[in-house]
Amino acid sequence: AGDVSNATEYHARAAEHARTRMAHEAVLDHVQQALTLLDKTPRATGTRLLRMRLLEGREATLDVLGDRVGQRADIDALAELAEAQDDNRRRAHAAWRRSALAQRIADYAAMETGAQQAVEWARRAGADEIRLLAQRMLAMSLAFQGRSAEGRDGAEQALAEARALGLRRVEGLCLNALSVMLAMRNDDVGALLLDQQSLIAHRAAGDRRNEAIAQGNIGAGWLGLGELTRARVELEEGLRLLRINGEEALAVSPLCALSTLALWQGD
Numbered sequence: 663a664g665d666v667s668n669a670t671e672y673h674a675r676a677a678e679h680a681r682t683r684m685a686h687e688a689v690l691d692h693v694q695q696a697l698t699l700l701d702k703t704p705r706a707t708g709t710r711l712l713r714m715r716l717l718e719g720r721e722a723t724l725d726v727l728g729d730r731v732g733q734r735a736d737i738d739a740l741a742e743l744a745e746a747q748d749d750n751r752r753r754a755h756a757a758w759r760r761s762a763l764a765q766r767i768a769d770y771a772a773m774e775t776g777a778q779q780a781v782e783w784a785r786r787a788g789a790d791e792i793r794l795l796a797q798r799m800l801a802m803s804l805a806f807q808g809r810s811a812e813g814r815d816g817a818e819q820a821l822a823e824a825r826a827l828g829l830r831r832v833e834g835l836c837l838n839a840l841s842v843m844l845a846m847r848n849d850d851v852g853a854l855l856l857d858q859q860s861l862i863a864h865r866a867a868g869d870r871r872n873e874a875i876a877q878g879n880i881g882a883g884w885l886g887l888g889e890l891t892r893a894r895v896e897l898e899e900g901l902r903l904l905r906i907n908g909e910e911a912l913a914v915s916p917l918c919a920l921s922t923l924a925l926w927q928g929d
Contacts, residue, residue: 670696677719684907693720714743728911754783754792761799774803794820794832805843834863854883874903878916
């Protein structure tokens with residue numbers, strides 16, 4: 663009916679709802695339709711905010727799909743919009759996502775830089791959840807670069823604060839970070855125990871994506887301890903959940919573990 667304002671808003675809501683269902687193609691479709699409409703309207707403050715909502719949702723979906731080129735383009739656009747708005751919270755969000763992308767491509771120096779920037783912007787904005795998510799990324803980047811004690815201290819601090827604030831999703835992610843660090847020190851039992859705790863936290867938060875990842879990590883933990891029957895059950899469940907979620911990139915992890923398991927069993 664020519665009501666572009668409402669049309670773009672409802673496309674944004676449809677994209678956000680589709681994202682909760684891991685309906686990736688629907689997310690991309692609604693975001694693109696909304697952005698096409700926005701490109702035909704004046705660049706007012708309200709439209710910039712809506713554009714940021716749309717890009718944030720699409721960037722997260724592209725992360726799941728493993729489209730690193732598209733993901734980087736959306737992060738760059740988000741950073742530009744944050745500057746245009748002079749919005750520290752959104753600057754923090756863009757820097758955190760840049761750090762997350764750097765982790766995916768194993769650029770740990772860039773991961774550290776992005777996380778540091780995100781922590782600072784989030785602190786200025788009073789955005790505790792983004793700050794703790796970024797602090798977790800910073801801790802992992804330090805561990806990956808051989809600064810394990812600094813990384814562990816940062817992750818433990820973020821975990822304690824997340825628990826105090828009741829941020830279950832952040833709690834689960836911090837537990838995951840600490841599990842990775844223990845695994846790097848060959849503490850397979852400690853890592854498995856933390857992965858089991860992270861699964862509980864992600865389920866409590868309704869975080870389907872990280873629930874699937876934690877399930878696969880638990881399977882890999884049992885594999886490392888030689889408990890092959892338990893490992894197969896957990897790995898197959900993790901793989902099933904990842905595939906339901908459309909996780910093309912992260913399904914590699916349980917597949918590799920299942921391949922190792924098959925080798926050990928002479929298959």
